[in-house]
Amino acid sequence: MQKKFQLTSSQWLLIVALLVFAYACFVLIRPYVNSIVMAFIISLLIFPIHEWLDKKMPTMRNTSALLSCIILTFIIVIPLLLVFTAIIQQGSSFSQGVYHWVTDGGVQELFAQPWVVKILDIANTYLPFDTLKPSEIGQKVAELASTFGSNLVAISASVVGSATNFLMNFGLMLFVLFFLLRDHEKIINTMRHILPLSRSQEDRLLDEIENVSKSAVMGSFLTAIAQGAAGGFAMWLVGFPALFWGTMMGFASFIPIIGTALIWVPTCLYLLLTGDTSWAIFLLIWSVAVVGSIDNILRPLLMQGSAGMNTLMIFFSLLGGLHVFGLIGLIYGPLIFAITMVLFTMYEEEFNDFLDQQDNN
Template sequence: MESNESPHPQRMSNNPVVHYALQLLALSLLLVWCFMILQPFITPLVWASVLAIALYPAHEFLRKKLKNRNALSATIITILMLLMIIGPAVWLMVATVDEFKELGNAYKTGELHIPPPSEKVKTWPLIGSKVHSYWSEASTNLTGFVMKHQDEVKSVLLKLFDLLKSTGTGIAIFTLSIIISGFLLAYAQPAGDFMNKLLVRMIGPMGESITGSTALTVRNVAKGVLGVAVIQSILAGIGLVWAGVPFAGLWILVCLILAIVQIGILPVSIGVIIYIWGQSDTTTAILLTVWMGFVGIVDNILKPILLGKGAPAPMLVVFLGAIGGFMVSGFIGLFTGAIILTLGYKLVMSWVSPHPDDKPDNASAQTTT
């Protein structure tokens, strides 16, 4: 008796398409699982990669001076980064918190007194009379003023504390990123070879060019955006501390954030200049005004130079990529946006540029004639 069983299941089990589909499914599940495990570390890893790329030239210079001691060079750079960035950031946070504590204690004990406003405040355009009224009320009866406007005061204080909290979290993440970047620097050569092989495998011979463009773009953005922001905030801080502006540490932090997000330090400068003209002597006010104006101009001088120096794309492309990336992805978008737009620009230019193989053959052209 012949069997009624169909051979179809056996053919299905031996079908290579089914095998490939199962392998692809298993690989996809493995990649998704790996992503879920690494998801909490994605932000520190991306920042660490950016730092490692930006610091690699310094690492190479130091490694040669240390007779090719790769690990020692990476360790020294990591420690210096922690001291240069985390140290001042922690000092800034502690100083700001201490200032708020002193302010709170002075208010509780009744020792907090706000000086009365100068008559010059009334001459400020648009807001002068209103500011003078509120300021006078707070200087004569601070407790009554706080009780009368407690909702507004509470809202402002909550926003300030949220800012301090998010800043502390950012410092912790950045500390972890610096430590990870040290390991990446120690294994920079194998990591670079792996990325070259991966990109060549994915997109062909152009992969190595993309690796170089990515590294150069990251370094330019780090210097042109973050570097200029740090320089501006330090210079602004010097002026604020010299002029004796209250809560200078907090204003330096605000300057740094505004400079990074490309708003600039102008809002802080305007507020500080208005305050100093109303409360300090004319000489101090003039000098601080000139100094803050100079600090604001520094951004326009340094940024085009640093963003466009040796860039694989025009400065405008890198700048728009950094700003657009920030609007889409936050701080890390400063780098990812610039990289993606630069690579897109290079691909488009490669596509529209004439290729040697596209030129008509002279012999065939003459034959046709």
């Protein structure tokens, strides 16, 4: 018969002290948790490359870890810089075009269309607010256009600030990633040793964390890339800057429920207002049938099989994670759900006899 393990008062004191100081350590690193978590997840994604380098240089662990970080930098940062430059150029050209369209009388021509006049008449008759006058609307749009320069400066400053913040976080992530790659065996063995679980339970928990981390990244970001590419192609066909609006669709795809509709619905309305009805219908059909189906098919497909999570659970894990943690919640949400499911399965197995007995009572 297995001897029952009893904790002494000094051991309880040690556990309490450890929890208190562990929480104090968490408070210290809380501003950098996202960078640490991303380093952990990227270490899982890039580990096959690092493992190959490690085999080529078995006695040079520092060098192999450094090379892995350099390769990651070339894979992520350089393409992002090129895309970012192109986005700025296309976005600036598009914005200047809108500015000139407004100042050259495009708004007045638009409101002179017979069907637009008819819609305004209907709105003024049935909608419970002040009368909509084309001249006043045109004046408001002109005022917005006249402040375009100052708005562009503010947006540019915000973008530069975000880019600087991204580079700082990326540098911190690379620093953490280096040690995760170099000391991965020691870290895993330490985690196994301190977890009060059986080896099979540890394997299941660690494997699930790895699988869900990978699937959350692949499911969210590959879906965003695919939707951005499909949406950008459609935007290019209808005459808009493809890279700029494709990137905007990619970012919009992270927003639950609304998603890419935040971009293509106003675009369809604009095409209708300017008389490009056929292109508006095409963009509507393409966005619903192609761009929308990518989110409905690709994301659940990439994230299937994680701890038995079905599509409904995946949806709420993404929605809740985004609401609580922001963009990084697209990874945290599924990870929290998946670990909960694994722990629930372990609980069910550990207390199976007791639960069966309760069912029979």
